[in-house]
Amino acid sequence: DTEVTQTPKHLVMGMTNKKSLKCEQHMGHRAMYWYKQKAKKPPELMFVYSYEKLSINESVPSRFSPECPNSSLLNLHLHALQPEDSALYLCASSQEEGRDTQYFGPGTRLTVL
Amino acid sequence: GENVEQHPSTLSVQEGDSAVIKCTYSDSASNYFPWYKQELGKGPQLIIDIRSNVGEKKDQRIAVTLNKTAKHFSLHITETQPEDSAVYFCAASNEDQFYFGTGTSLTVIP
Numbered sequence: 001d002t003e004v005t006q007t008p009k010h011l012v013m014g015m016t017n018k019k020s021l022k023c024e025q026h027m028g029h030r031a032m033y034w035y036k037q038k039a040k041k042p043p044e045l046m047f048v049y050s051y052e053k054l055s056i057n058e059s060v061p062s063r064f065s066p067e068c069p070n071s072s073l074l075n076l077h078l079h080a081l082q083p084e085d086s087a088l089y090l091c092a093s094s095q096e097e098g099r100d101t102q103y104f105g106p107g108t109r110l111t112v113l
Numbered sequence: 114g115e116n117v118e119q120h121p122s123t124l125s126v127q128e129g130d131s132a133v134i135k136c137t138y139s140d141s142a143s144n145y146f147p148w149y150k151q152e153l154g155k156g157p158q159l160i161i162d163i164r165s166n167v168g169e170k171k172d173q174r175i176a177v178t179l180n181k182t183a184k185h186f187s188l189h190i191t192e193t194q195p196e197d198s199a200v201y202f203c204a205a206s207n208e209d210q211f212y213f214g215t216g217t218s219l220t221v222i223p
Contacts, residue, residue, distance in 0.1 A: 004156075042202055042213035043157065090156050099145055099208040104156035 003027075004105035006091050012111045015081060021108045023074040023091030031097040032074040034066060035090040037107070043090055049074060050097040081112045115140040117205050119214030126193050127222050134217045136203035137185040145206040146179060146186045151216075152199045160201075161188070193221045 004025045013019050023032065031050045035043035048055040049068040063085075065077040074091055088107040094100040116139040126132050136146075144165040149157035163170045163177045163186065170177050176189040190197055198221045203214040 006156075040200075040216070040218075042216055045210055048210070098210055099206055101147060101159060101162060102211060103159065104149070106156045109154075 004091055004093055004103050006089075006105035006108050008108060009106065010109045010111075012113065013078065013081065014113050015083075017081075018077070018079045020078065021076040021089055021091075021110075023076075023105055024072055025093040025103070026072060027093060027095075027103070028071075029093035029095050029103075030071060031094045031100075032068065032071075033092040033094075033102065034064075034074065034076050035092065035104075037088045037090055043104075047076075048097060055097075078110075081110075083112050086110055086112045114209075115143055115205055115207055115212040117203060117212045117214045119203050119217060121217060122215065123218045123220075125220045125222060128193060128195060130193055132188075132190045132193050132197070132219055132221075134188045134201055134203070134219070135185060136187070136205075136214045137183075138205040138212070139184065140205070140207050141181075141184065143205040143207040143212075145208075146177070147204050147206075147211075148177060148188050149202045149204070150199045151202065157202060190219075193219075195221050195223050197221050 007022045034046040037043045046060045047066040063080050067075040090107045091105040092102040094102045119136045147162035150160045151157045174191045179186040201217045204211045
């Protein structure tokens with residue numbers, strides 16, 4: 001089973017809202033990732049958790065806050081987003097960070113009004 | 114860091130014809146090269162991958178070739194079908210992170 005699940009599938013939020021995206025995998029993978037994807041563009045790496053330790057892409061604004069409650073779960077907390085943050089947010093996991101196959105979830109389509 | 118270029122950006126083929134997508138990379142330390150297919154409204158799905166100790170890999174109608182000397186790798190799809198229509202992304206990994214190509218939008222015309 002190579003399934004990564006994400007909820008919700010769609011999310012519409014205002015710029016003052018706080019919301020969270022959730023991701024789960026049961027493949028025993030030790031690395032989990034958040035990517036942002038704009039239309040007709042490749043995924044852009046936002047955060048990596050490897051053995052529950054966070055690596056940050058320093059260009060990601062602080063209004064995005066990741067959380068890894070355990071090795072199977074990954075959350076992305078959203079606060080005070082801007083309309084330009086509207087995108088498809090993808091979660092992925094791999095056995096180890098970097099060199100192993102990454103399996104992607106279906107994504108959350110986020111719209112910020 | 115790594116730089117991955119992908120060509121063409123769009124590709125239209127008649128059903129039954131072959132399609133070829135090419136990627137080049139810059140970092141000779143890169144050693145893992147996956148290909149993903151992304152259908153509209155879905156996440157990328159791995160379709161085939163190759164490691165640097167192998168020159169070619171095939172899975173039914175899909176094949177990938179790797180030329181380490183020239184630093185390029187290619188995806189070959191034979192006997193294309195309408196359901197092959199999607200955006201395809203190549204990637205290169207140097208054990209640090211994945212570096213994605215810019216994507217190829219493939220349309221298979223029935």
